[in-house]
């Protein structure tokens with residue numbers, strides 16, 4: 726049995742949720758450390774997004790706990806968990822569609838800096854906010870679209886803006902649920918390179934739900950495999966993906982997509 730001497734950044738213990746008679750996530754215990762990127766994989770309906778929802782507080786657990794730096798988050802709301810350091814790039818639910826791209830980011834930056842939404846601010850605060858917004862626009866490759874309403878961005882642009890909003894919060898834990906889904910071939914690398922650079926900086930704990938094997942191979946230090954809500958395997962990517970039980974469950978008996 727592995728013994729752990731340090732407190733992980735994030736931990737789930739026996740985390741479970743049941744919908745009616747169906748156990749969608751079943752006693753999943755996992756630890757996630759700083760500077761690591763863990764891919765959460767599994768077949769459709771395995772419980773990946775539900776596991777994310779339990780961690781981020783979108784969904785209350787039936788049993789078990791989520792701990793951030795050792796502290797049980799209990800029934801804390803998603804907003805509380807975000808403030809505590811659990812960030813998630815949502816799927817287009819956080820944007821203010823009529824506000825410009827820059828203003829969407831500005832709202833988050835102001836909230837993060839504790840400036841709220843007061844109209845009158847010292848000039849030094851406004852300059853700091855503008856600088857931060859400009860840097861974020863560059864990072865998500867939206868500098869050229871800064872004044873466009875968020876609703877007019879492409880799907881991929883909106884998803885990049887959401888990533889920017891999560892970066893603006895600068896949470897300790899960053900959760901990405903299929904971050905390149907629906908993106909064009911030239912948009913996806915922007916997000917993948919961004920995730921890679923965050924990982925290489927080594928300060929964040931990154932969780933990634935992803936189906937694409939090439940993305941997983943290029944980014945993940947570790948894979949956890951869910952199947953029918955249960956943790957099937959946990960370890961180094963090549964090793965885990967070669968396990969017969971994983972190939973059977975995740976890739977199907979044909980082994981399609983295994984390479």
Ligand SMILES: Nc1ncnc2c1ncn2[C@@H]1O[C@H](COP(=O)(O)OP(=O)(O)OP(=O)(O)O)[C@@H](O)[C@H]1O
Nearest residue numbers: 744747748749767768769770771772773774775776
């Ligand atoms: N709110 C809910 N009410 C009832 N059942 C739910 C709810 N949310 C998820 N489920 C069920 O829980 C199971 C896990 O769903 P989940 O979306 O987490 O799977 P997933 O691994 O993310 O799948 P996919 O790869 O297709 O996105 C599925 O059987 C799903 O139908």
